[in-house]
Structures are given as C-alpha cells and as structure tokens.
Amino acid sequence: MKLATLRTANGGTTAALATGADSYLALPASDVGALLAQPEWRSVVEDAAASTEQTVIQSADADLAPLLPRAGKVICCGLNYGDHIQEMGRELPEFPTLFAKYADTLVGATDPVEVHGSGRVDWEAELAVVVGSELFHADEDQARQGIAGYTVANDVSMRDWQNRTLQWFQGKAWDGTTPVGPVLVTADEAGEHFQVRGYVNGELVQNGNTSTLVFGPAQLLSYISQFTILRPGDLVLTGTPGGVGMGMTPPRFLQDGDVLTTEIDGIGRLENQFRIHAPVPVNA
Incomplete structure (x- = not known):
C-alpha cells in the first residue's frame, strides 16, 4: 500500500x-x-x-504535506554510496557516518523551499526508510522486520555552513529544506533495490542504485538501534549517490528559482522550487 x-x-x-x-x-x-x-x-x-x-x-x-511532520527522530547516513565516497575523496568507511535533523527541516513533495543565509546550496537525492515498530539493540533481521516502508527524500545541504567545522550538523539541519514524500510504499510491496535519480531544472545530475550502498537499510537501522531507540514514524535517510554539486568541477550549486526533482522508481517523485536569498555575513 x-x-x-x-x-x-x-x-x-x-x-x-x-x-x-x-x-x-x-x-x-x-x-x-x-x-x-x-x-x-x-x-x-x-x-x-x-x-x-x-x-x-x-x-x-x-x-x-511532509510525510512524517512530527518525526521523533530523523537520522541520516552520509558517504554511503561507493561512487559518492570517491567523488568526495574519501575511503570506504568501517562504520556509518551519521548525523541528525529535526522534524522542522521537513517539507512536502511539491512545497517551495526558502533558503536564507547560504550561497552554496547542494542536492542529495536519497532513499529514506520509515520505521514501523520499536527497535532497540536489534539485529539485522529484527531491523528488517521493523521497516514500515520506504519514501523519497533530498538531503539538501548548505555546503558553506557544513564546511565551517568538521561537524556537519550546521549545514544539514536548516528548517524547511528537506523534501520528503510523496508517499510511503510499504515494505511488503517495495522491491529490494531502488534506482535513485536527481534532476536540476530537468537535467539529470544523479543516478544511482541502492544495491551499491555500503550499509543497507536493515544494517543502518540495526546499527542506530544499538545506541538510541527507534520508534514507529522515525525516518532514516540512507545516503546519496554520486553527482552532488560540490563534487563537480567546478563545483555547482542551486540558484534562485531552480527546480530540484528527486525520484525513485516505484515510490514517487519530489519537485521543489528553490528561493535562495543572499547570505548575510555572520561572525562566528
């Protein structure tokens, strides 16, 4: 369903x-x-x-609306596709690289996205996993059984803020900048692997398959559940394939008025127009 x-x-x-x-x-x-x-x-x-x-x-x-407007936890995995790891100049990780967002970051499948204060707005098309049952210290089989279904997300990132420090949080958790939806496809009707694509103004910029994930959905949920309880309605973003703007030569970022489209076969499509306002200098 x-x-x-x-x-x-x-x-x-x-x-x-x-x-x-x-x-x-x-x-x-x-x-x-x-x-x-x-x-x-x-x-x-x-x-x-x-x-x-x-x-x-x-x-x-x-x-x-955002699929899970009151998600208790929104946990994201960075550097989880082999090609994206390579384009960022890093080695394959031994453990997942995790960071968190808040429910305030989430917007709907066709909502406009307003960005104030960043001039390096990047795209990250992703498969997201929706938790369907309580998971704590779960093994992979338990985690797999605890998946309610899958949805589409874009982990829009403010690279100028993200790169200010070694911690990514400040570039990832901007209010109203993470499209999620349009639907949850329940696990019993979803396939095992998904083709994830991202477009900017209709131009294909990302195209990857989740079969190349370093850490699959069940692995991620199991790992996360070792240190924090996952509950129904929590959301886990699984990472993005290659093709992000920061990895291009020269780097490329979203401009005011650009339309970002994110789609996954069998789940659906997000289409969000961006309004990007000039960044205000901040002394930090």
Whole structure:
C-alpha cells in the first residue's frame, strides 16, 4: 500500500491511503507517523478502505504535506554510496557516518523551499526508510522486520555552513529544506533495490542504485538501534549517490528559482522550487 500525509482545509493534516485511482482515502490518524504508532495500523487502513463512510480526496486536490511532520527522530547516513565516497575523496568507511535533523527541516513533495543565509546550496537525492515498530539493540533481521516502508527524500545541504567545522550538523539541519514524500510504499510491496535519480531544472545530475550502498537499510537501522531507540514514524535517510554539486568541477550549486526533482522508481517523485536569498555575513 501507499500512504501519504495530506494538508486539510482546516489547516491540519490527515493520513491517507493512495487508492491507485487518482485519489486518496482519508484515514483516522493525523499523519502517517501517528498511523504507524497504532500497533494494528494495517487493520486501521483495511477497515477504512472497507467502510461505507469514506472521505475521498482527488489527487488533483491533494496538498501533500511532509510525510512524517512530527518525526521523533530523523537520522541520516552520509558517504554511503561507493561512487559518492570517491567523488568526495574519501575511503570506504568501517562504520556509518551519521548525523541528525529535526522534524522542522521537513517539507512536502511539491512545497517551495526558502533558503536564507547560504550561497552554496547542494542536492542529495536519497532513499529514506520509515520505521514501523520499536527497535532497540536489534539485529539485522529484527531491523528488517521493523521497516514500515520506504519514501523519497533530498538531503539538501548548505555546503558553506557544513564546511565551517568538521561537524556537519550546521549545514544539514536548516528548517524547511528537506523534501520528503510523496508517499510511503510499504515494505511488503517495495522491491529490494531502488534506482535513485536527481534532476536540476530537468537535467539529470544523479543516478544511482541502492544495491551499491555500503550499509543497507536493515544494517543502518540495526546499527542506530544499538545506541538510541527507534520508534514507529522515525525516518532514516540512507545516503546519496554520486553527482552532488560540490563534487563537480567546478563545483555547482542551486540558484534562485531552480527546480530540484528527486525520484525513485516505484515510490514517487519530489519537485521543489528553490528561493535562495543572499547570505548575510555572520561572525562566528
């Protein structure tokens, strides 16, 4: 099944089931994360689909919110594709390189992205994993069983801020700059590997397959669960393939008005226009 979070007319959000008929069926949960927090969430969806009292929203009228607007944890893995590691001039890692974002960073699949204060805005098309059950000290099999599904993300990065120090956090956790969606495809309907592509103004700049990940989704969830508990609705970004702007010669970054498109076969497509405002000098 495919699940989404839609904005509603009253200013809130609702979880929804994509029906496959150019429409969404509203579900009794405020968002996909709240739905997954219900132990019998699959039954909730099935009951709603079988009900005679349904709220159906046509795809043309659907306003896609961030898939997990209240995610308790957003954890990202950097340098996880062999080609991207090479273009950044690094060696294959022994352990995952992790950093965190907040739910405040997330935006919807077609939302505009406003950037104030950075002049080196880069793209990172990624497969993201949505946690479906509590994981703590999980092995890989347990972690695999704890995957609710997969979605599309772009770990937009402010390279000028990221490169100020050895810690990446300040270049990664900007409010309202990480598109996620449009839907969660449940693990039982998703494939084993995914083709991840990124475009800038229609030009293909990234094209990689998750079969080349150094650390796969189950490995990442298992590793993370050794030091922090993962709960339903948490989000893990698995890294980006080669083709980021900083790795180009000369380096290339998003400009005001550019459209960043991120797509994964079998899941969906993000399309976000960027408004980039001149950076203000900061004495740090």
